[in-house]
Amino acid sequence: xxxxxxxxxxxxxxxxxxxxxxxxxxxxxxxxxxxxxxxxxxxxxxxxxxxxxxxxxxxxxxxxxxxxxxxxxxxxxxxxxxxxxxxxxxxxxxxxxxxxxxxxxxxxxxxxxxxxxxxxxxxxxxxxxxxxxxxxxxxxxxxxxxxxxxxxxxxxxxxxxxxxxxxxxxxxxxxxxxxxxxxxxxxxxxxxxxxxxxxxxxxxxxxxxxxxxxxxxxxxxxxxxxxxxxxxxxxxxxxxxxxxxxxxxxxxxxxxxxxxxxxxxxxxxxxxxxxxxxxxxxxxxxxxxxxxxxxxxxxxxxxxxxxxxxxxxxxxxxxxxxxxxxxxxxxxxxxxxxxxxxxxxxxxxxxxxxxxxxxxxxxxxxxxxxxxxxxxxxxxxxxxxxxxxxxxxxxxxxxxxxxxxxxxxxxxxxxxxxxxxxxxxxxxxxxxxxxxxxxxxxxxxxxxxxxxxxxxxxxxxxxxxxxxxxxxxxxxxxxxxxxxxxxxxxxxxxxxxxxxxxxxxxxxxxxxxxxxxxxxxxxxxxxxx
Amino acid sequence: xxxxxxxxxxxxxxxxxxxxxxxxxxxxxxxxxxxxxxxxxxxxxxxxxxxxxxxxxxxxxxxxxxxxxxxxxxxxxxxxxxxxxxxxxxxxxxxxxxxxxxxxxxxxxxxxxxxxxxxxxxxxxxxxxxxxxxxxxxxxxxxxxxxxxxxxxxxxxxxxxxxxxxxxxxxxxxxxxxxxxxxxxxxxxxxxxxxxxxxxxxxxxxxxxxxxxxxxxxxxxxxxxxxxxxxx
Numbered sequence: 001x002x003x004x005x006x007x008x009x010x011x012x013x014x015x016x017x018x019x020x021x022x023x024x025x026x027x028x029x030x031x032x033x034x035x036x037x038x039x040x041x042x043x044x045x046x047x048x049x050x051x052x053x054x055x056x057x058x059x060x061x062x063x064x065x066x067x068x069x070x071x072x073x074x075x076x077x078x079x080x081x082x083x084x085x086x087x088x089x090x091x092x093x094x095x096x097x098x099x100x101x102x103x104x105x106x107x108x109x110x111x112x113x114x115x116x117x118x119x120x121x122x123x124x125x126x127x128x129x130x131x132x133x134x135x136x137x138x139x140x141x142x143x144x145x146x147x148x149x150x151x152x153x154x155x156x157x158x159x160x161x162x163x164x165x166x167x168x169x170x171x172x173x174x175x176x177x178x179x180x181x182x183x184x185x186x187x188x189x190x191x192x193x194x195x196x197x198x199x200x201x202x203x204x205x206x207x208x209x210x211x212x213x214x215x216x217x218x219x220x221x222x223x224x225x226x227x228x229x230x231x232x233x234x235x236x237x238x239x240x241x242x243x244x245x246x247x248x249x250x251x252x253x254x255x256x257x258x259x260x261x262x263x264x265x266x267x268x269x270x271x272x273x274x275x276x277x278x279x280x281x282x283x284x285x286x287x288x289x290x291x292x293x294x295x296x297x298x299x300x301x302x303x304x305x306x307x308x309x310x311x312x313x314x315x316x317x318x319x320x321x322x323x324x325x326x327x328x329x330x331x332x333x334x335x336x337x338x339x340x341x342x343x344x345x346x347x348x349x350x351x352x353x354x355x356x357x358x359x360x361x362x363x364x365x366x367x368x369x370x371x372x373x374x375x376x377x378x379x380x381x382x383x384x385x386x387x388x389x390x391x392x393x394x395x396x397x398x399x400x401x402x403x404x405x406x407x408x409x410x411x412x413x414x415x416x417x418x419x420x421x422x423x424x425x426x427x428x429x430x431x432x433x434x435x436x437x438x439x440x441x442x443x444x445x446x447x448x449x450x451x452x453x454x455x456x457x458x459x460x461x462x463x464x465x466x467x468x469x470x471x472x473x474x475x476x477x478x479x480x481x482x483x484x485x486x487x488x489x490x491x492x493x494x495x496x497x498x499x500x501x502x503x504x505x506x507x508x509x510x511x512x513x514x515x516x517x518x519x520x521x522x523x524x525x526x527x528x529x
Numbered sequence: 530x531x532x533x534x535x536x537x538x539x540x541x542x543x544x545x546x547x548x549x550x551x552x553x554x555x556x557x558x559x560x561x562x563x564x565x566x567x568x569x570x571x572x573x574x575x576x577x578x579x580x581x582x583x584x585x586x587x588x589x590x591x592x593x594x595x596x597x598x599x600x601x602x603x604x605x606x607x608x609x610x611x612x613x614x615x616x617x618x619x620x621x622x623x624x625x626x627x628x629x630x631x632x633x634x635x636x637x638x639x640x641x642x643x644x645x646x647x648x649x650x651x652x653x654x655x656x657x658x659x660x661x662x663x664x665x666x667x668x669x670x671x672x673x674x675x676x677x678x679x680x681x682x683x684x685x686x687x688x689x690x691x692x693x694x695x696x697x698x699x700x701x702x703x704x705x706x707x708x709x710x711x712x713x714x715x716x717x718x719x720x721x722x723x724x725x726x727x728x729x730x731x732x733x734x735x736x737x738x739x740x741x742x743x744x745x746x747x748x749x750x751x752x753x754x755x756x757x758x759x760x761x
Contacts, residue, residue, distance in 0.1 A: 354637055374619075374753070377725065379732060381743040382750040389749070403743035414752030 007055060012257045014056035015063060021052055022067040026075060033076060038090070041076040042097050049101045050108050057116075058109025065101030072097065124268045127155045131272055135279045141165060145176035145248075148276050152252060153178050156265060158235075159253035163276070164192060166240075166248050172196070175248070187231065192249050194227050195237045199246060201270065202227050203236040205263045221266060234260045238273045242281030250276070312356040316349035323349075359487045362419065373413035373498050377525065380407050380442050380449065383414060387421045395429050400439045407442055410449060411523040412499055420495040423488035424453045424503075424515050432457030432512060448501070448521040456512040465505045469493045492517075499523060537651060538562040540581040542572035542598065543613065544591050552585065555640045556647075569593035573601055580608075583650055586630070587613045588621055596624055603629035609650040613638075619753050623707070626754065632705045649703030656700075664699045666760050669738060669747065671699045680738055690715060691734045694727075698748060698758035707755040731756060 010017040025048045029041060045068035053061035073083060077090050085091055131151055138144045145163035152161045162177035172192065191202055201221030224233045234254035240247045250273045255261070261269075323342050327334075381403055388396055410417070421440075428438045432455035441452040460468060469489050489503075496503050501519045508514040539561050541552045549565045556563045564579050566572035569590045576584060584602060588595030599610060609631040614622055622633045631650055634643060662674040670679040673696055678685045687695065697714045698706055711727055713719040736742045749757050 376753065377728065378750065378752070379743075379745075381741075381745055385744050385746070385749065388744075401741075401744050403741075405743060407743060414750070 010055045012259065014060035017056055018052045018060035018064040019067045022048055022064050022071055026071045030075060038076050038078075039093065042072055042093065045072050045097070046101060046104060049105050053105045053108035054112050056109075057113050058106050061105025061109040062102060065098065065105045068101055069094065069098045120264070123155060124264070127151055127268065128271060128275070131275055135275060138279070141280060141283065142175055144276060144279050148250075148272060149176050149178050152269065152272065156252065156261075156269075157256045159256055160251075161253065162251040163240075164249040164251070165280075166196065166246050168245070170196065172249070187228070187233075188251065191227065191237045192251070195239050195249055196246060199239050199241065201236065201238040201266075203238075203261060203266050204232070204234060205261055205266050221270075234258070236261060236266060236269060238270055240273045240277040240280070242277040244281060247277045247280040313353065316352045316356075320346060320349045320353075359491065362491045363487055373416055373495075375411050375413060375523075377409045377411050378414055378417075380410055380451070383410075383412070383417050384421060384440060386414075387418050387425065390422065391425070391429075395425075398429060398435065398438055399425065400437050402439060402441045404442070408444060408449060408524045408526050410519055411525070412519065413495075416495045417499070420492045420517065421451070421453075423492040424517070427488050427492075428453050428455035428457070428513070428515070431455060444524070445518075446521070447518060449519045449524045451517040451519075453515045453517070454508040454512060456508070459507060459511065459513050460505055468505070469503070536560050536562050537583065538564065538579055538581045539583045539585060539647070540564045540566065540572065540576055540579060541585045542566045542569065542590070542595075543585070543587040544568065544589070545587075548587070548613075552643070555643065559644065561647075567591075569595070569598040572598055576602055576606060580606075582608050582654070583647060584608060584610045585613060585647075586610055588625065589615075596621065596628060599625050599628045599630050607654075609654055611646055611650060623754055626705070626707050627709060645703060653701055653704055660700065664702070666699065666702065666747065666758070668740075671695060673700070678738065685737050687734065687737060688730075690730050691737070694730055694734055695738070698756060702758050702760050705751050705755055705757050709755075711755065 022045075025045070029044060033041075049061055049064045049068055052064040070083075073085065073094060074081060077085050077087075077094070079086060085094065131148065134147050134151075135144060138147060145165070149161040149163055152158065160178050163175045164172050165175045166172050195202060202224055203221040204223045204225070205221075221236070221238065224231045236250075236252045238250045238252070240250055250269065252269060323346050327339060327342055381401075384401065384403070388399060388401070391399070425438065425440070432438065436456040439452070439454045441454070443450050443452075493503050496517055496519075499519060500523060501517065503518070504516050506514040506516060539556055541549060541556075541563060543549050543552070543565075544567050546567075549567065553563050553565060564575050564581065566575045569592050572584075572586070572590075584606075586595055586598060586602075590598065595612070599612070602610060610625075610629065612622065612625045612630045612633040613636060614625075614633055615636050625633065631653075632646055634646055660673070663670060663672045665671075668681045672678070676692055678687055678692070678695065693715055694711060697711060701710075708722040708724050708727060709719045712721045712723065715727075731748060735745050735748055739745050739747055747758055749759050751757055
């Protein structure tokens with residue numbers, strides 16, 4: 001048993017502690033009764049009274065003063081073992097002892113109480129400060145409830161804390177609870193219902209609230225017995241209220257040592273509950289704002305898709321219609337070389353159509369957030385090989401591949417990673433002079449596996465680098481080029497993201513752009529021997 | 530490449546008229562006899578009637594599941610089945626291959642791709658009767674009888690597993706070889722698919738026979754399904 005546990009016991013059982021300590025001291029002093037003069041023992045009893053005062057406060061100290069007075073009288077003032085006192089001067093000593101003992105008890109006890117008050121106020125301020133800080137940083141209501149319950153548990157040592165979330169329709173869910181294994185309290189639901197309907201807390205405080213009731217007004221919790229007569233409990237039910245509605249319910253069990261809560265403690269719990277209410281409301285409002293923003297974004301996106309679709313689908317369609325109807329004209333003699341040439345352009349238009357439709361499908365997946373990569377371990381060259389295989393012969397001849405031997409395996413979705421490379425390659429091929437090389441390299445860094453796609457085009461100005469990844473953005477250099485949905489890089493970046501990776505843009509010196517795709521180290525593994 | 534003396538008979542089962550028309554035009558202009566069916570039931574009865582040398586089967590049919598047609602045909606027919614499917618429907622492809630389909634083609638495809646698949650499947654069906662002892666692809670020569678492999682005239686030494694994989698791949702040149710087929714060949718158990726282990730062997734094999742192992746040209750990956758030895 002440590003000193004601390006004794007002290008805790010003393011604090012919680014002051015009126016056992018005060019006479020107990022005096023009795024113990026008397027037992028201890030008794031064998032040495034004849035070693036000191038009777039007056040010296042009075043001084044030692046004063047020491048005991050001060051100890052009680054400093055540990056348990058003024059009222060137990062008064063009890064200790066009284067007990068010491070009796071003990072000194074009975075055991076140390078002759079004749080022993082009786083209240084009778086022979087020497088009349090001892091009566092004066094006794095009187096002075098009692099007065100001094102009471103004064104010491106009162107004074108040091110008050111000091112101790114002030115200190116305890118200061119400590120508890122500081123503790124409460126610290127709790128509120130911590131809560132404010134944490135609630136600002138927290139994301140989910142679950143995390144908030146967990147933090148709140150942990151703080152309350154740390155400061156008040158209740159038997160349990162539970163946080164119930166109340167939805168707009170009044171539906172209640174337990175968001176977090178410490179000591180959740182506690183048997184369900186048969187009256188808990190009734191109290192929760194009562195608090196929900198009345199918007200008032202239920203608590204039976206130790207101190208009388210009537211003194212400063214006016215400062216808190218009608219929000220004061222009512223006592224348990226006023227809700228259900230014949231019920232006497234020490235736990236606290238508090239409504240968690242925001243400016244707009246009831247957000248939740250906070251149920252705090254009684255102190256672990258069984259003492260009732262003080263009025264101040266209940267006030268503090270209410271403040272914490274209100275803070276939680278504000279947090280929940282703020283989160284709801286933010287969520288609503290975000291949804292509105294998403295809807296607005298969606299509208300913008302829709303009109304952008306509309307214009308892109310009409311352009312990207314209609315252009316090849318009209319040229320197809322023109323070419324084919326031209327070939328079908330009755331007066332045209334089918335000259336094989338010319339027909340072949342025309343059909344070649346038909347095929348190109350069809351490729352462009354298929355490509356645009358593919359991008360739009362990717363985009364709809366993007367919008368639906370349906371990119372769930374099907375991860376498998378593959379070699380970098382396998383994916384790149386498939387992508388190159390799909391390119392036009394003339395484009396393929398422009399691509400230089402410089403993959404070193406011994407590259408690690410990548411954990412990617414084969415198809416999606418292929419589309420990522422395809423979009424970057426197509427971008428590089430179309431934004432650089434015809435016939436100029438596009439180089440693909442790979443290297444391992446401490447962050448993972450990097451794939452570089454380098455072209456010798458005009459480069460991307462610093463200020464456009466972030467924007468090239470936004471939907472339908474087409475860079476200043478794209479004015480020269482036909483086609484392109486403005487979606488390729490957006491899709492590529494999204495694919496990199498769902499793999500936990502990223503894409504950045506660098507200058508390819510002396511000329512051109514370098515796209516660097518990073519696949520994080522967690523998705524990279526050395527090949528088995 | 531085509532065999533001018535004999536005109537192969539191909540049955541096309543697809544519910545979309547435009548696809549049927551396109552396939553008929555592509556195939557009949559190359560002296561292939563084409564029979565067209567628009568439903569699964571029609572496809573099965575035409576297969577019985579005409580005994581085609583190859584069936585092109587679309588997986589989405591109005592009256593029955595393409596997979597069921599595949600299963601039904603495989604109960605008696607040995608001719609290869611080429612599946613047509615849309616992108617991303619990998620599970621269906623794998624199931625069709627497991628049910629006995631021989632290869633697949635993802636829509637949209639070009640005439641060139643379709644013809645290459647059909648030729649590869651017909652060639653394979655023919656070579657099953659009398660497989661050649663040696664297969665040459667570009668600078669690579671695989672002697673199946675002597676179990677020797679040469680690259681540019683230099684002998685390449687392969688482990689037993691690597692040789693078995695390569696042998697199966699070149700015997701099915703330009704056709705898909707599934708993990709299941711490899712598992713059956715290597716371990717005698719088609720259910721013992723170990724894609725990860727197979728990948729390691731294939732990776733080692735590539736290092737020995739590919740001109741640029743980092744960018745494989747011969748052994749190409751069919752994601753989630755298996756490999757394909759490309760003669761291109």
